[in-house]
Amino acid sequence: MKLSEQKRLQIVTAAEALFSEHGVAATSMDQIAARAEVSKRTVYNHFATKADLFAAMLEAMFAKVDQGEILAYAPGESIHAQLTAIAQQEIGLLTSPAFLKVARVAFLQMLTDASLAKMINKSSMGCLRYFSVFLQAAVDDGVLAIDDLELASKQFVFQLKSLVFYPLLYGLSDSVSNTDYLVEESVKLFLARYAIR
Amino acid sequence: MKLSEQKRLQIVTAAEALFSEHGVAATSMDQIAARAEVSKRTVYNHFATKADLFAAMLEAMFAKVDQGEILAYAPGESIHAQLTAIAQQEIGLLTSPAFLKVARVAFLQMLTDASLAKMINKSSMGCLRYFSVFLQAAVDDGVLAIDDLELASKQFVFQLKSLVFYPLLYGLSDSVSNTDYLVEESVKLFLARYAIR
DNA sequence: GATAAACTACACCGTATAGTTTACTTTTGG
DNA sequence: CCAAAAGTAAACTATACGGTGTAGTTTATC
Numbered sequence: 001m002k003l004s005e006q007k008r009l010q011i012v013t014a015a016e017a018l019f020s021e022h023g024v025a026a027t028s029m030d031q032i033a034a035r036a037e038v039s040k041r042t043v044y045n046h047f048a049t050k051a052d053l054f055a056a057m058l059e060a061m062f063a064k065v066d067q068g069e070i071l072a073y074a075p076g077e078s079i080h081a082q083l084t085a086i087a088q089q090e091i092g093l094l095t096s097p098a099f100l101k102v103a104r105v106a107f108l109q110m111l112t113d114a115s116l117a118k119m120i121n122k123s124s125m126g127c128l129r130y131f132s133v134f135l136q137a138a139v140d141d142g143v144l145a146i147d148d149l150e151l152a153s154k155q156f157v158f159q160l161k162s163l164v165f166y167p168l169l170y171g172l173s174d175s176v177s178n179t180d181y182l183v184e185e186s187v188k189l190f191l192a193r194y195a196i197r
Numbered sequence: 198m199k200l201s202e203q204k205r206l207q208i209v210t211a212a213e214a215l216f217s218e219h220g221v222a223a224t225s226m227d228q229i230a231a232r233a234e235v236s237k238r239t240v241y242n243h244f245a246t247k248a249d250l251f252a253a254m255l256e257a258m259f260a261k262v263d264q265g266e267i268l269a270y271a272p273g274e275s276i277h278a279q280l281t282a283i284a285q286q287e288i289g290l291l292t293s294p295a296f297l298k299v300a301r302v303a304f305l306q307m308l309t310d311a312s313l314a315k316m317i318n319k320s321s322m323g324c325l326r327y328f329s330v331f332l333q334a335a336v337d338d339g340v341l342a343i344d345d346l347e348l349a350s351k352q353f354v355f356q357l358k359s360l361v362f363y364p365l366l367y368g369l370s371d372s373v374s375n376t377d378y379l380v381e382e383s384v385k386l387f388l389a390r391y392a393i394r
Numbered sequence: 395g396a397t398a399a400a401c402t403a404c405a406c407c408g409t410a411t412a413g414t415t416t417a418c419t420t421t422t423g424g
Numbered sequence: 425c426c427a428a429a430a431g432t433a434a435a436c437t438a439t440a441c442g443g444t445g446t447a448g449t450t451t452a453t454c
Contacts, residue, residue: 003421004430023309025222028411039432044413104308111305112220114368121369151382158359163351171311172318185345189352192390200451201400225441236402241443 008046010036015057020101023108024054054109061102068093070130073137079144079195080187086127086134087160087183093126094165095176103169128157144194152194159186205243207233212254217298220305221251251306258299265290267327270334276341276392277384283324283331284357284380290323291362292373300366325354341391349391356383 014036018027029050033040047053068089074082093099110117131153138144146152163182167173176182211233215224226247230237244250265286271279290296307314328350335341343349360379364370373379 007431023222025220026309029413030411039434041414041433042431045430048413050412108305108308110367111301111308112223117367117369121367148382151379154360155356155382155386158355159352162355162359170307170314170318172314182348185348185352189386189390193386204401226443227441236404238403238444239401242400245443247442 007036007038007042010038011043011046011053012057012060014038015053016061016101016105019054019057020105024050024105029053058102058106061098061105064098065102065125066093066096066098067125067129068127071127071134072130073134073141075137075141079138080191082134083156083187083190084183086131087156087186088179090127090157090160091164091179091183094160095168095179100168103165107169126157128153131157143196145196146194152190155193156186156190159189204233204235204239207235208240208243208250209254209257211235212250213258213298213302216251216254216302221247221302226250255299255303258295258302261295262299262322263290263293263295264322264326265324268324268331269327270331270338272334272338276335277388279331280353280384280387281380283328284353284383285376287324287354287357288361288376288380291357292365292376297365300362304366323354325350328354340393342393343391349387352390353383353387356386 011032014032015027018031018035021027029043030040032053033043036043043053047056071082071086071089106116106120110120132149135144135146135149135152139146139149160182163186164176164179168176208229211229212224215228215232218224226240227237229250230240233240240250244253268279268283268286303313303317307317329346332341332343332346332349336343336346357379360383361373361376365373
């Protein structure tokens with residue numbers, strides 16, 4: 001079963017490219033078959049409907065995204081340095097071509113399909129997977145003072161998303177050059193509010 | 198020429214509803230005509246193409262959005278109170294049904310049309326129209342210390358957008374109940390970083 | 395009350411799309 | 425080596441969409 005898997009991969013890869021470029025609705029199954037260099041019937045042998053192909057493609061794209069390792073709080077080390085490291089790792093995720101591609105196709109679909117939006121929102125990605133645990137450890141260590149952990153997490157991550165991710169997502173900027181500055185300022189903002197001096 | 202204007206209004210209104218619900222691509226001209234209770238030919242008598250109708254509808258929706266008045270810096274009055282007022286006014290805009298509707302259709306189109314994204318990004322709305330002027334006045338008054346006015350503006354507004362607007366836009370929450378709390382925390386975060394004590 | 399403008403219903407055109415069918419060839423595996 | 429599985433090209437179905445043409449009716453205006 002080697003050829004079959006190969007063809008399936010070609011189809012999913014073609015769907016990734018076309019869906020992320022033009023959106024799901026604007027991409028026809030004929031286009032996908034052509035791009036995959038596969039007969040249209042083969043596409044339908046692997047995926048019964050366009051929606052099935054979309055789901056399979058979304059799964060494949062998510063699998064490709066490197067979420068980065070989970071960073072644990074290190075007592076004694078500078079909180080500024082640790083937050084900076086987390087922010088930089090998050091920026092790496094948010095600006096990676098793989099993440100941007102999946103985000104573009106997912107966001108497009110989310111605006112017309114609320115159930116997809118809720119599903120994706122539940123599966124937290126990047127540093128949100130572990131950030132509230134990190135913050136709790138810092139609080140326990142007496143380095144930070146935070147009442148609302150969930151809010152503080154959002155305040156930190158949303159900074160990065162707004163300044164870096166959304167402009168890229170909507171093609172407002174082709175690349176973000178001053179990420180070091182933005183990371184530094186985001187950490188400063190966060191620590192000004194929550195650090196114990 | 199009263200009837201003609203009436204029909205045109207019905208068409209644009211129907212387009213607003215359908216475009217914001219299902220997106221432009223997923224809405225047919227027949228559906229719009231039916232919803233407007235107008236013959237399809239009348240639609241085309243008013244708007245030569247679907248793109249023309251889209252443009253007219255976008256303009257009409259923008260006109261409906263109440264951007265709120267421009268708030269000037271008031272020396273002597275509490276900066277905390279003033280920022281809170283601005284934030285609350287902004288929340289009013291971001292949660293208004295008119296703004297959400299236009300945002301939903303615009304965002305959807307922005308993801309497939311980068312030129313539209315750039316155009317809309319240029320026309321700053323809400324408090325971004327005057328916020329950097331406000332901040333500069335506060336700096337001159339010796340109340341705030343800000344190096345990068347543009348960044349500070351974004352940091353303030355993006356808080357509100359991320360916490361309130363995006364969840365509504367993507368239908369993650371039907372309504373936001375604790376806006377007072379979110380405003381208070383956003384102002385706290387901002388002042389912790391930039392207030393002169 | 396006549397005239398021009400605007401609206402209506404409806405058929406129509408060309409194109410595109412999701413998905414199917416068919417008739418035939420290639421790959422795979424026991 | 426042969427049968428089953430999976431591939432191919434291409435025609436086909438049914439439907440939908442953007443947009444047009446037409447013939448007749450309603451509405452406003454003089």
